[in-house]
Amino acid sequence: MLDAPAHHESGVRRSAKVRRSALLWPAVVLFVGLLTVGVVVGLLRQAVQEAEQARFEALVRGVEARISRQVDAHLSLIYSVAGFVATMPQPVTRASYASFIRQLDVADRFQGVQGIGFARRLEGPTLDEAERTYRAIHGPEFKVWPRVGQPEAFPIVLLEPMDHRNQVALGYDMYTEPTRREAMARARNSLVPALSGIVELVQEIDADKQPGFLIYLPVYAEGASLDDLEARREALMGFAYAPFRARNFFEAAVRDLAPRVSIRVYDGTVAPERLLFSSARSGNPEDADAAFTAVRPLEVAGRTWIVEHRTAPGYSSQSSGGFLLVPVAGLGVMLVLALSFLTYQQALARTAAERQARAMRQADREKTLLLQEMKHRIKNAIARVQAVARQTVREAEDLQDFTARFEARLASMSATHDLLTRTRWEGAELEDLLRSELSAVQHEGSSSLHGPSVFLTGREVMALALTVHELATNCVKYGSLSHPGGRLDVRWSVEPHGSQDCIAIEWRETGRSPILPGERIGFGSRLIEATIVRELNGSFHRDFCHGGVICRIRFPREAEAPAKAL
Incomplete structure (x- = not known):
């Protein structure tokens, strides 16, 4: 008999294996493809980052170059002032200096500078006389400040443009402030321009204050010796200088960046x-x-x-390189998915052909097995029919009696076959078997069935069906159901017996006069002995009692009885 669940399970396993096989290569293609796309996108991203880094480095160099050019431009202005002051009669008048600065077009050409001026070197004892001299140039409000008893002073005596900020700086002795003094001394000693540290310019007269710095260039008397430090100090006339408000200076340099x-x-x-x-x-x-x-x-x-x-x-x-990553990655993923899909379709076609070949081989095997099973069942059915026919002939009184008995037994066998066909010959419930055999002989309320769910194998069903048929036939003809008020009760159970369970059935007929032993010994008894004792390796006992009879059937349950089919 074909094992349908096992066959189905095997088919499921094969289908799962086919699906795994169909998905394996597409998955490999997908993995390798996505990995390749990831590597390419990573390399492209790295190239874009390197290009952006190089572009940023160029931008940095551009910023540095602009600041340097801004400084150099103002240094050239300071050198011009130094040359002008050194060649002019002293003291230089405000009018001549302002005219010179206007010619240089400082406001338009030199952005970011607060002004351009000159700080005159004065000896301490001559400060009062110097104030009087420069008051004649700048007005009576001019003074040298602060006065701290310094041996020499470097007050601002020239500064243009003369706006409201620069006006307050006139006369300021820059040498009194340490940061400015350090830069001035460095310029004097080195003969080159010197940049100061961070200072607050005296021009910061409102709330909008900015850090500031200054650049100093020493101005020496024309023709003086500058061989040593002492000679430079003696020849020093003062400093051409430029004050800068830092934010104005740097914004002018890098505004467009x-x-x-x-x-x-x-x-x-x-x-x-x-x-x-x-x-x-x-x-x-x-x-x-x-x-x-x-x-x-x-x-x-x-x-x-x-x-x-x-x-x-x-x-x-302003950078477009990074935007290439998205379309490149998207195109790469689409190509990988398309290639994976084509690989999947090819794998499906190949596995479908293999599956069809396996199905044809399996169908051929199943056909051969089915033919063998049919041959076996037909032989068993014919042998059982022959046995029933021989026994029926022996006990039949005439042809009509033979026909009736034989047809009834064949009908029982046919009903049993129908019952087994529902489960593909796997077996049947014991209760279903009993109800099938008793349905034609009982009337309402005349019988009862009690017992647990017990699933019988096909062999057990065929053997037990003939036994139940004979017992039911005798019960109707000679037993309790042959008289009004008679009753049939059938009970069964599963009892443990060593390592193997046994099925125990009790057939109890009540409601008629006693039956003596041997009264009903015939084909039925011989058939029961052949099926229960010989075929099922069980036992059959009949006990006669007052008002009825009790039949007890007991046989071992098959060790590998299949589960009930759904």
Whole structure:
């Protein structure tokens, strides 16, 4: 008999294996393809980042070049002033100096500078006389300040343009302030321009104060010897200088680069107190999101500025390289998915052909097995029919009696076959078997069935069906159901017996006069003995009692009885 559940389970396993096989190569193609796309996109991303880094480095160099050009331009202006002062009769008048500065077009050509001036060297004892001299030039309000008893002073005596800020700086002795004094001494000793540290210019007269710095260039008497430090001090006339408000200076230098880069300029070291200029306002989030940063030293007139460069929000918007990553990645993924799909379709076609070949081989095996099963069952059925026919002939009184008995037994066998066909010959419930055999002989209320669910194998069903048929036939003809008021009760149970369970059936007939032993011994008894004792290796006992009979059937349950089919 075909094992349908096992066959179905085997088919499920084969289908799962086919699906796994069909998915294996597409999965490999998908994995390798996506990995390749990832590598390509990663390399492209790295190339874009390197290009952006190079572009940022070029931008940094551009910022440094602009600052350097801005400084150089103002140095040339300071050199011009130094040459003018050195060649003019002393003291230089305000009018001649203002005319000279206008010719240089300082306001338009030299942006970011607060002014351009000259600080005259004066001996301490001559300060009062010098004040009187310069009051004649600048007015009665001119004075040298502050007065701290200094042996020499360097007050500002010339400064243009003479706006309201520069007006307050006239007469200021810059040598009294340590930061300015250090730069002035360095310029005097080195003969070259010197940049000061961070100062607050005396021109900062309102709330909008900015850090400041100055550049000094020493001016010596024409033709004087400058071979040693003492000679330079003696020949020093003063300093041409330029004061700068830091924000004005740096914004003029890098104004058009501000959307792409922000800078911070520190004097000497990177520290909050050394911050000279920041293009980013306080709390601006652009600092935290900078794509690139660079910190570079910049040498300016003997002093070092530390310039910190960061990309500004406008930097990314001017870069198109990064936008290539999305379409390249998308196109790569689409190509990989298409290739994986084609591989999947090819794998499905191959596995479908293999599955069809296996199905044909399996169908051939199943056909052979089915033919063998049919042959076996037909032989068994014919043998059983022959046995029933022989026994019926022996006990039949005439042809009509033979026909009736034989047809009844064949009908019982047919009903049993129908019952087994419902489960593909796997077996049947014991209760269903009993109800099938008793349905034609009982009347309402005349019988009862009690017992647990017991599933019988096909062999057990065929053997037990003939036994129940004979018992039911005898019960109707001679037993309790042959008289009104008679009753049939059938009970069964499963009892343990060593390592194997046994099925116990009790057939109890009540409601008629006693039956003596041997009264009903015939074909039925011989058939029961043949099926229960010989075929099922069981036992059959009949007990006669007052008002009825009790039949007890007991046989071992098959060890591998299949579960009830759904």
